[in-house]
Amino acid sequence: MDVLSLIGLLLAFVAIVGGNFLEGGHISALLNGPAALIVLGGTLGAVLLQTPIAVFMRAMSIGRWIFFPPRIDLARGILMVTTWSNTARKEGLLGLEPVAETEPDPYARKGLQLLVDGAEPEVIRSILEVDLYTQEGRDLRAAKVYESMGGYSPTIGIIGAVMGLIHVMGNLADPSQLGSGIACWCCRSATSSRASSSGRRPTAKCCWRGSCRSPRVRTRAPSR
Numbered sequence: 001m002d003v004l005s006l007i008g009l010l011l012a013f014v015a016i017v018g019g020n021f022l023e024g025g026h027i028s029a030l031l032n033g034p035a036a037l038i039v040l041g042g043t044l045g046a047v048l049l050q051t052p053i054a055v056f057m058r059a060m061s062i063g064r065w066i067f068f069p070p071r072i073d074l075a076r077g078i079l080m081v082t083t084w085s086n087t088a089r090k091e092g093l094l095g096l097e098p099v100a101e102t103e104p105d106p107y108a109r110k111g112l113q114l115l116v117d118g119a120e121p122e123v124i125r126s127i128l129e130v131d132l133y134t135q136e137g138r139d140l141r142a143a144k145v146y147e148s149m150g151g152y153s154p155t156i157g158i159i160g161a162v163m164g165l166i167h168v169m170g171n172l173a174d175p176s177q178l179g180s181g182i183a184c185w186c187c188r189s190a191t192s193s194r195a196s197s198s199g200r201r202p203t204a205k206c207c208w209r210g211s212c213r214s215p216r217v218r219t220r221a222p223s224r
Contacts, residue, residue: 005067035160042156043149051145058138059145084112093118107131 020030048056087095093115100112110131114124 002067002069035157038160038163039153039157042159043153046152046156047145047148050148055138055141056145059142062139062142063146080108088115 017027017030020027051059084096084099087099096112097116100109100116103109103112107128111124111128114127119127
């Protein structure tokens with residue numbers, strides 16, 4: 001398990017929740033179902049729009065590498081190559097055919113099969129390098145799926161904040177709700193976590209620097 005990935009995730013969570021608490025907020029202020037739907041659904045939709053299905057499925061399959069990256073046992077690899085060399089020296093290259101049939105690693109199995117078929121060393125090297133570069137490119141394209149998610153999610157969050165502002169502007173006829181609504185919209189814009197309005201009056205201590213800590217904000221009529 002990658003300990004640094006786990007520490008990073010926990011540190012980010014503590015920083016967000018702790019910063020919200022130091023500003024006088026509550027955890028409930030960070031939980032918003034419509035905002036999560038807009039940000040997560042919009043991000044996933046944008047990623048699906050630009051990603052082929054094979055690349056997306058590969059990205060989902062390697063997602064566990066964030067916490068459980070693949071491990072390469074070098075000592076075991078050296079032992080296997082030594083065993084194959086001794087087998088080829090004693091029984092010839094054809095003696096590696098039973099080994100190739102039982103080898104679980106497809107990359108090593110292909111190399112052994114090429115040896116058994118009598119391919120030249122340069123040809124074997126070229127074929128295995130092509131397979132290696134192809135697999136590397138496939139994994140890099142899959143990794144870029146997560147990179148694109150990180151790029152789209154803030155933009156979708158801003159779109160949700162604009163939707164919240166539009167909802168607030170619908171209350172222009174009621175100045176008592178307009179002030180608190182705009183203050184809470186500013187908070188949602190700054191954090192991008194409360195990406196949309198739920199339609200209810202903002203609760204106390206939900207905004208940046210306590211802008212709407214009082215349930216009602218007085219507004220002054222414009223001078224004529």
